[in-house]
Amino acid sequence: MNIAIVGAGLGGLACARILQMGGRSVTVFEGEPSPGARSQGGTLDVHADSGQVALRTAGLLDRFRALSRPEGQEWRTLTPDGTVVGHDWPDDDRPEIDRGQLRGLFLEALAEGTVRWGRGVAAVAPPGRVVFEDGTSQDFDLVVGADGAWSRVRAAVTGAVPExxxxxxxxxxxxxxxxxxxxxxxxxxxxxxxxxxxxxxxxxxxxxxxxxxxxxxxxxxxxxxxxxxxxxxxxxxxxxxxxxxxxxxxxxxxxxxxxxxxxxxxxLPVPHVWRDVPGFTLVGDAAHLMPPLGLGANLAMLDGAELATALVTEPTVEAAVRAYESVMMPRSVEAAKACKEGLDHLLxxxxxxxxxxxxxxx
Structure with a gap:
């Protein structure tokens, strides 16, 4: 089994880490030249039932706990005149961590050379071919699109584009x-x-x-x-x-x-679903881009963990992808609906x- 993951975000790296723990061959291709090529964004609240599940499966939960900020769960609500009208803490366990720190946990846990930096993907083609920006190509048993909102891999799976x-x-x-x-x-x-x-x-x-x-x-x-x-x-x-x-x-x-x-x-349009496409699947924003209301990164990590677990435990790549997608797609549809409603409520x-x-x- 030779697996390519396109994109070195949280979902792709979680998938790669757990695949390596299971003894599978995986390569992550990332167009950016280095881990520090750009800011990784702000803080994330990591949910107990999704992001923390992925971290536990990846053997990184204790290291996450050491870096995370439980105090960051504090939430203040003000009126435009500056009056504090709400000062809340969530009831559940959602400690905060900088996205760059969280990404670093996964990168440090991967075998040296797993991520090929500066290796941008121009296109993909069935049944599992990756065409790089330099014009070369390589074939894989499975190509995982973890390449975010404007995913190149998504084009092989579904014609949907973000709106x-x-x-x-x-x-x-x-x-x-x-x-x-x-x-x-x-x-x-x-x-x-x-x-x-x-x-x-x-x-x-x-x-x-x-x-x-x-x-x-x-x-x-x-x-x-x-x-x-x-x-x-x-x-x-x-x-x-x-x-x-x-x-x-x-x-x-x-x-x-x-x-x-x-x-x-x-x-992405809601619902965003597809039929099985041999040689390809999607995780994270490539599969279910939604407004940033605290679910996207958590679902990306959970996607990556569940896909990797299926690839380690199921008898074939095809069976693993079917098992993963049968759980991921209904979950992501419900989450996307909730985020759309949440954005309308927020603004x-x-x-x-x-x-x-x-x-x-x-």
């Missing part, structure tokens, strides 16, 4: 907040802070080492007409958008240490006017 959800995030961040930005550190607390009205909100999440990520979340056109290379122009526009909000909250949009990053949210669209710089000058 814009109507919601855009604009990301910023602050470093060393306890020392350099104490007011923001106090405002956010140990976990997540949210303030919102219909159609727009401000979210802030504490990461490790005093790093805080901020997201302005807005019902907006897919292309809001802003030049995101013009940081001061984006800042001025966001401050106008949140005019009348507490100055403490508006401080989240001032003096940030990183640039503003445009992150329109996409999701209701009813009666909200879309915003753009052009509207301001109209």
């Amino acid at each position: 814009y959800t109507g919601v855009t995030f604009v990301e910023a961040w602050f470093d060393d907040t306890d020392r350099r930005h104490p007011r923001i550190a106090h405002l956010v607390g140990n976990g997540t802070m949210v303030a919102k009205v219909p159609g727009k909100g401000l979210f802030a999440q504490r990461n490790s080492n005093g790093h805080i990520r901020v997201y302005a979340a807005v019902r907006a056109p897919e292309n809001p007409g802003l030049d995101f290379d013009d940081a001061e122009g984006v800042r001025a526009h966001l401050l106008r958008l949140y005019d009348g909000w507490s100055e403490n909250l508006r401080d989240l949009l001032r003096d940030n240490d990183g640039p503003f990053i445009h992150r329109p949210l996409y999701a 209701p669209a009813d009666g909200v006017q879309y915003w753009s710089p052009m509207q301001e000058s109209a």
